[in-house]
Amino acid sequence: MSALHMKHLFGLRGIAESDIRTILDTAMDFRQVxxxxxxxxxxxxxxxxxxxFFENSTRTRTSFELxxxxxxxxxxxxxxxxxxxxxxxxxxxxxxxxxxxxIDLVVVRHKGTGVPQFLADNSRAIIVNAGDGAHEHPxxxxxxxxxxxxxxxxxxxxxxxxxxxxxxxxxxRSNLWGLTTMGAEVxxxxxxxxxxxxxxxxxxVRWEQDVRKAVKEADAVIALRLQKERMEDSxxxxxxxxxxxxxxxxxxxxQANQSVLIMHPGPINRGVELDSEMADSEQxxxxxxxxxxxxxxxxxxFLLSGGRASE
Amino acid sequence: MNKLIxxxxxxxxDGALQPKTTMHLADGRxxxxxxxxxxxxxAEGAYALPALFALGLDFQEPLRDDIYTFQNGFSAMRRGGFxxxxxxxxxxxxxNVQKLSAIQQIFSKSGFTFSILxxxxxxxxxxxxxxxxxxxxxxxxxxGDGDHLNATTRFLRLAMEYGSMTSKRFFFLPxxxxxxxxxxxxxxxxxxxxxxxxxxxxxxxIVVHSILEMALFLKVPIHLKQITCAESLSLIERARxxxxxxxxxxxxxxxxxxxxxxxxxxxxxxxxxxxxxxxDKEALWDGLxxxxxxxxxxxxxxxxxxxxxVNFEDAVPGAISLEVALPAIWSALVNGVGExxxxxxxxxxxxxxxxxxxxxxxxxxxxxxxxxxxxxxQVVNPTLLAGAxxxxxxxxxxxxxxxxxxxIQGIWTKV
Numbered sequence: 001m002s003a004l005h006m007k008h009l010f011g012l013r014g015i016a017e018s019d020i021r022t023i024l025d026t027a028m029d030f031r032q033v034x035x036x037x038x039x040x041x042x043x044x045x046x047x048x049x050x051x052x053f054f055e056n057s058t059r060t061r062t063s064f065e066l067x068x069x070x071x072x073x074x075x076x077x078x079x080x081x082x083x084x085x086x087x088x089x090x091x092x093x094x095x096x097x098x099x100x101x102x103i104d105l106v107v108v109r110h111k112g113t114g115v116p117q118f119l120a121d122n123s124r125a126i127i128v129n130a131g132d133g134a135h136e137h138p139x140x141x142x143x144x145x146x147x148x149x150x151x152x153x154x155x156x157x158x159x160x161x162x163x164x165x166x167x168x169x170x171x172x173r174s175n176l177w178g179l180t181t182m183g184a185e186v187x188x189x190x191x192x193x194x195x196x197x198x199x200x201x202x203x204x205v206r207w208e209q210d211v212r213k214a215v216k217e218a219d220a221v222i223a224l225r226l227q228k229e230r231m232e233d234s235x236x237x238x239x240x241x242x243x244x245x246x247x248x249x250x251x252x253x254x255q256a257n258q259s260v261l262i263m264h265p266g267p268i269n270r271g272v273e274l275d276s277e278m279a280d281s282e283q284x285x286x287x288x289x290x291x292x293x294x295x296x297x298x299x300x301x302f303l304l305s306g307g308r309a310s311e
Numbered sequence: 312m313n314k315l316i317x318x319x320x321x322x323x324x325d326g327a328l329q330p331k332t333t334m335h336l337a338d339g340r341x342x343x344x345x346x347x348x349x350x351x352x353x354a355e356g357a358y359a360l361p362a363l364f365a366l367g368l369d370f371q372e373p374l375r376d377d378i379y380t381f382q383n384g385f386s387a388m389r390r391g392g393f394x395x396x397x398x399x400x401x402x403x404x405x406x407n408v409q410k411l412s413a414i415q416q417i418f419s420k421s422g423f424t425f426s427i428l429x430x431x432x433x434x435x436x437x438x439x440x441x442x443x444x445x446x447x448x449x450x451x452x453x454x455g456d457g458d459h460l461n462a463t464t465r466f467l468r469l470a471m472e473y474g475s476m477t478s479k480r481f482f483f484l485p486x487x488x489x490x491x492x493x494x495x496x497x498x499x500x501x502x503x504x505x506x507x508x509x510x511x512x513x514x515x516x517i518v519v520h521s522i523l524e525m526a527l528f529l530k531v532p533i534h535l536k537q538i539t540c541a542e543s544l545s546l547i548e549r550a551r552x553x554x555x556x557x558x559x560x561x562x563x564x565x566x567x568x569x570x571x572x573x574x575x576x577x578x579x580x581x582x583x584x585x586x587x588x589x590x591d592k593e594a595l596w597d598g599l600x601x602x603x604x605x606x607x608x609x610x611x612x613x614x615x616x617x618x619x620x621v622n623f624e625d626a627v628p629g630a631i632s633l634e635v636a637l638p639a640i641w642s643a644l645v646n647g648v649g650e651x652x653x654x655x656x657x658x659x660x661x662x663x664x665x666x667x668x669x670x671x672x673x674x675x676x677x678x679x680x681x682x683x684x685x686x687x688x689q690v691v692n693p694t695l696l697a698g699a700x701x702x703x704x705x706x707x708x709x710x711x712x713x714x715x716x717x718x719i720q721g722i723w724t725k726v
Contacts, residue, residue: 193473209476234469237433237440245444 003303008120008127011136012178020142020182026299026307027146027292033070034295043302044073048103051077052094052119053130054110059266059290060130060139064107067297076103091115092122099123105305108132126304134168139300140265141174143293145182147285148220150292151261156183161215161256163246164224164273165194171265172224180204189214191246193235211246212255220261223248223274239272249275253283261285312338312721314349317682322359324672326651331356334678339721341678350723354682354715361654361670362679362719364424364662365396365633366560367536367610379613383698384633385421387611389724390697391633392681392717395424396609397665399482401457404430406441408449415450422720426452426665428482431470437462440473447477452666455482458536458583464521471531480532480558480664483522485543486584490514495624497539497587501570507624510585512540519543523550523557532556534664537608539565539584541594544603558664560608561595563632564704567639568592572704578619578626579704582610599648599656606661607644609636613700634696634726635705638712641685682715689713695726 004019012020033041049068053061061077068075078098089097091110098106105126108116113133120127131137145155152158160179166172166188179186180203187206188195199207208214215221230236243249253260262274262284270276279286315336321328335342335349370384388396398414405411405427418425429446433439435457443454454474456462460483462470471481491510496502498509519535523546526533538544538559550557564582569589572580580586598604612629619626637657644653662669670679689695689712691705716725 191473192476193469234438234440234466236473237442241442241445 002126002305003307007304008116009138009300009304010116010120010127010129012138012141012174012181013136015177015181017181020145020178023142023296023299023303024146024149026303027142027295030295030298030302031292033298034291040070040072042072043307044068044071044305046074047105047305048074048076048101049105049107049301050098050103051075051130052098052106052108053077053079054108054115055131057109057130059293060109063290063293064130064297067294067301070294071298071301073105073301091118095119095123099125105301128300128304131170134170134173136174137170138174138178139293139297140171141178142300143289143296144175144222144263144265145178146292146296147263147289148184148261150288151285152219154183155179158184158219159187159217160184160220160222161187161189161218162222162224163189163211163214163248165226165230166190166224167194167196168227169224175222176202176205187214187218189246191236191242194230211248211252215248215252215256215260218256218260220263221248221253221256222263222265225265225267226269226273239269243272247273247275248278250277253278259283263289266290313718313723314346315352315718315723316346316349317352317354317359319356320354320359320682321356322672323361323650323654328358328650334359336678336718339677339679341672341674341676343674352682352715355684357682357684357715359672359680360392360683361658361672362394362681362717363392363637363658364665364667364669365393365611366606366608366661366665367562368396368398369401369612371400371402371613378615379698379700381417381421383613384611385423386697387631387633388423389717389719389722390695390714390726391635392637392683392714393423393633394670394679394719395426395662395667397426397428397452397661399428399455399457401435401459404435404457405446405451406430406433406435408442408445411446411449411451422722424667426667428453428455430455430457431474431481432462432466435459437466437470440470443474443477447479451479453480453482453534456484458484460484460486460518461488464525467521467525468529471525471529475529475531478532480534480666481526482534482536483518484536484584485515485518485522485538486510487514487518490517495581495585495628496573497570497585497591499570499588501573501588505573505576507573512542512587512591515539515584516542516546519546523547523555526550526557527553527555533558535559537562537565537584537610538598538604539587539595540591541597544594544598548603558605559603560606560661560664561598561604562608562610563636563640564630565592566595566599566607566643568704576623577704578621578623579630579702579706581623581626581628582630583628596647599652605656606664607636607640607656608661609633612702613698614702616699616701619702630703631696631700632703635691635703635710637681637683638689638710638714639705641683642711645685679719681717683712684715685712687713
């Protein structure tokens with residue numbers, strides 16, 4: 001039924017280049033829809049989507065919900081704060097109860113790696129991963145790729161640097177797999193306590209600990225959000241030192257290409273991973289990432305539900 | 312600066328003592344030409360050795376300037392023939408760049424070559440990382456535990472992992488605090504006879520093993536301070552064979568004494584780590600001979616007389632050593648490992664471990680040296696020691712050699 005080579009979207013690792021191409025092209029079409037006075041299409045009329053968010057989320061959940069509404073789907077929001085999960089219900093029971101309501105598609109976010117796969121193994125619904133642990137956040141990776149393509153054309157050969165807490169970042173992983181599949185050159189930069197130690201499977205990726213070297217000649221720089229918990233957990237000494245050695249500042253970006261795109265998955269810790277001056281600069285495409293997020297999620301939901309790119 | 316003419320002196324050049332000659336020293340260098348207005352010294356065959364580098368310096372200022380001042384420390388270094396040292400402040404851990412800058416400013420005016428160890432955790436508490444990248448960019452030579460390694464293995468990992476970005480060496484005093492508990496001496500025959508609380512070897516080896524495994528895992532260069540037993544040396548050798556960059560030192564007094572000295576119940580022998588058994592002392596000497604140990608450390612720890620002149624178990628552990636280190640051990644070292652290796656252990660290697668420039672004597676070059684009379688015995692009395700402290704186990708004992716004086720950064724200090 002899916003217009004892609006897969007029924008579900010778990011992540012970007014191992015996904016076919018042609019599928020990424022189809023999603024990005026479809027998302028570009030939906031971007032145009034979003035520019036119209038009437039931003040709604042009937043593509044998912046009659047389709048019921050459950051947003052199953054076991055982790056707090058404002059941006060991603062809102063973005064998915066709006067994408068579903070723009071596609072005319074029926075939408076149900078399920079969050080742990082107001083659900084039976086709080087009363088001790090197991091994940092499987094939660095899923096079975098929801099499925100009994102004859103839903104078609106589940107968008108899920110959970111702190112555990114592999115939860116989307118687990119749901120798919122136990123359900124007939126189409127599963128879309130909206131973030132599982134530190135594993136993958138595929139729609140974020142796709143929206144980042146779309147944003148780069150919009151500004152710089154084909155991803156092939158483009159130099160993209162991702163800076164920050166790579167070890168705990170699902171955004172970094174999805175970007176890494178997606179960008180390399182599309183032929184981009186990816187550089188990762190992180191303090192050693194926030195970098196994966198075992199990188200055998202990170203083929204073709206350059207590692208750099210010096211942020212100035214990492215951004216050298218970069219076409220796009222993605223700064224990752226630094227969680228305050230990393231300090232409490234003794235992984236870093238202070239925000240101050242992080243900013244001084246890994247923060248994306250004007251001085252750091254002087255090493256990059258003049259027209260470098262500045263990106264961030266949000267929400268930003270201004271003055272920590274990204275200086276306000278750069279976040280608000282002309283090179284910043286952070287708000288375009290948000291708009292593209294909507295288009296990408298519309299494309300993913302549409303294609304997994306059987307829609308064709310040409311429709 | 313002083314000009315100096317030293318007659319009948321045997322300089323140590325190119326790894327060997329040379330025949331008697333006359334050395335002309337001016338502006339801190341060994342020069343060719345005859346000098347006017349120079350101080351003349353008749354050395355009577357004494358040795359001119361490259362000045363020494365001390366591992367384990369802590370003058371305890373500014374928190375304990377009632378005990379000792381930086382000036383006392385500098386004076387002790389001149390008397391003992393040390394041109395520099397690796398400084399690690401335990402009373403006031405150097406865990407931020409403000410403290411580092413303050414101490415760098417004091418040292419920059421001292422005329423000595425100091426390497427400084429930053430603390431890898433805030434307040435040496437092993438709970439929060441210090442700003443190691445910042446400390447590194449301001450010039451620390453490595454990171455230390457303040458001789459108080461009270462870390463979980465997880466914190467040990469995080470500290471070494473974070474610090475690995477600097478490529479600097481980590482310095483540890485391997486001693487398990489829970490195993491030490493209230494121990495004060497080596498847990499062995501002597502402790503059992505005296506009924507004193509012991510510190511077993513395993514309190515050291517268990518930590519040595521953890522640190523070595525972690526360093527191998529994270530590929531971090533390390534230095535283990537004051538190794539006291541054969542079991543630790545064997546673990547270090549094995550880790551070295553597995554490719555780890557690991558150096559270690561042995562404390563001066565652990566080479567000079569064994570725990571039979573405890574029968575005197577003299578609190579000057581209260582050191583941490585403890586002076587161990589005759590068998591351990593023998594193993595340490597073997598380690599020096601085989602090359603398992605790279606350096607001899609001074610661990611110069613000034614302690615107030617009233618804190619030392621109490622019963623053994625209530626005393627504060629530690630000893631001063633700068634003024635007496637070379638004359639106390641030179642003869643034994645030369646007999647055990649030869650002159651070249653003796654200099655390596657006391658000067659060249661400690662400097663390299665601390666990331667400092669080693670000193671060598673060569674005509675035309677900078678000359679920091681110590682004049683040692685190898686066969687002239689000397690009793691250690693308080694006038695030999697700098698400052699108001701006198702906490703050395705060698706107090707009132709005879710040393711086989713004596714220091715005539717030192718010439719460091721162009722300043723002659725007669726002892």
